[in-house]
Amino acid sequence: MIRFKLNSYLAIALAIIGLAGCSSGSSSSDDEVDNTAPQAIPDPASTVNHTAVVQTYAPDFTGSDIQLVDLSAESLTASGGVAPSDQSDFIVAAHNEFFYRIGRFLIDTIAQVDVADPTNQGTLLDTKDDPEDDSTNVHAMVFASATKAYLIFYGHDKVWIVNPNAQDQASFKLGELDLSAYTDSDGIPEATSGIIVDGKLYIAIQRINRNNNWSPNEPGQPAYVAVFDVATDTEIDTNPNDDAESIKGIELDTRNPRHFSYHEDVGLLLQSSGDTFGEAFYGRDPGFVGGITRIDTNDYSLQLLVDDGDDDTHPYGYITHQTIVSETSGYFLG
Numbered sequence: 001m002i003r004f005k006l007n008s009y010l011a012i013a014l015a016i017i018g019l020a021g022c023s024s025g026s027s028s029s030d031d032e033v034d035n036t037a038p039q040a041i042p043d044p045a046s047t048v049n050h051t052a053v054v055q056t057y058a059p060d061f062t063g064s065d066i067q068l069v070d071l072s073a074e075s076l077t078a079s080g081g082v083a084p085s086d087q088s089d090f091i092v093a094a095h096n097e098f099f100y101r102i103g104r105f106l107i108d109t110i111a112q113v114d115v116a117d118p119t120n121q122g123t124l125l126d127t128k129d130d131p132e133d134d135s136t137n138v139h140a141m142v143f144a145s146a147t148k149a150y151l152i153f154y155g156h157d158k159v160w161i162v163n164p165n166a167q168d169q170a171s172f173k174l175g176e177l178d179l180s181a182y183t184d185s186d187g188i189p190e191a192t193s194g195i196i197v198d199g200k201l202y203i204a205i206q207r208i209n210r211n212n213n214w215s216p217n218e219p220g221q222p223a224y225v226a227v228f229d230v231a232t233d234t235e236i237d238t239n240p241n242d243d244a245e246s247i248k249g250i251e252l253d254t255r256n257p258r259h260f261s262y263h264e265d266v267g268l269l270l271q272s273s274g275d276t277f278g279e280a281f282y283g284r285d286p287g288f289v290g291g292i293t294r295i296d297t298n299d300y301s302l303q304l305l306v307d308d309g310d311d312d313t314h315p316y317g318y319i320t321h322q323t324i325v326s327e328t329s330g331y332f333l334g
Helices: 002-018 278-282
Strands: 052-059 064-070 090-095 098-103 109-114 137-145 147-155 158-162 174-177 191-197 202-204 224-229 257-263 267-272 291-295 304-306 321-326 330-334
Touching: 052 090, 098 137, 109 147, 147 191, 191 257, 191 330, 202 257, 202 267, 257 321
Parallel strands: 137 191
Antiparallel strands: 052 064, 090 098, 098 109, 137 147, 147 158, 158 174, 191 202, 202 224, 257 267, 267 291, 291 304, 321 330
16 A cells, blocks of 8 residues: 555656756756656755646646646645646656747647746747648657757657757757658657767657557567767767668667666666557557666666566556666656
């Protein structure tokens, strides 16, 4: 019962903190930060704005809003009405004193908001080159600095390099990273999350086959992590001794990667969910091909820390989130 209660509250905490903890922090330097991955609540004395930004949705997805929570207050209370909308597919990301309201599938917009003045939202910028293009479906925004960030698209084979402080469309997009080498049989790599560690951008690429009922476990289409040098925006070959024509990224043993987390005393972890919906919705065999993997940021080797099991034995169910609190403490949802 105690364990169940802890997991229940963890789900709430991740929804608040993981979406956007408006605080200053970094896995590499004071000017490089990723707040898109679940983070532990920082010490109030070290924060710029000790505020949680929570994206909420109507139960039937007919609308949404943003709630703000002052985490330094003795009694935590959410204040809504920040950005009510009749659309629901939004996420938020944060850097320093700003958070960013990002419209995903078929919305394809982004707005910068100062947490100190949240009702005064900045210019609404497009996340598509052309209005006629298919939805890019932003899944993450990863910050390299106050003037450089990466938009990771689920529906596109590129990553945008952007200026998060841009006030007009012309100065927003700075360049692109090319993920076309990771395109699978449906024509899209399905990049879903990212994190910057020691000057390198790690991007989780699912390679899910949407033409086969969103199967993440297609033969010959393993998931990958692509790695880019943030200073030069060039891709790093994580296995330079293999065939020159091979994909440069880290081939994963797990499928359906989703969430990164990093702790300097633990390293870089990546959670993968496996085929979470295949059995229930599409009649496939149970897809326990997920888990939590540690990625060595020097030689890019992998260590499976938590295995979700197999079709017969899977004590945790599908693993859907994870976060690190300290060198000896972490949590995951199963």
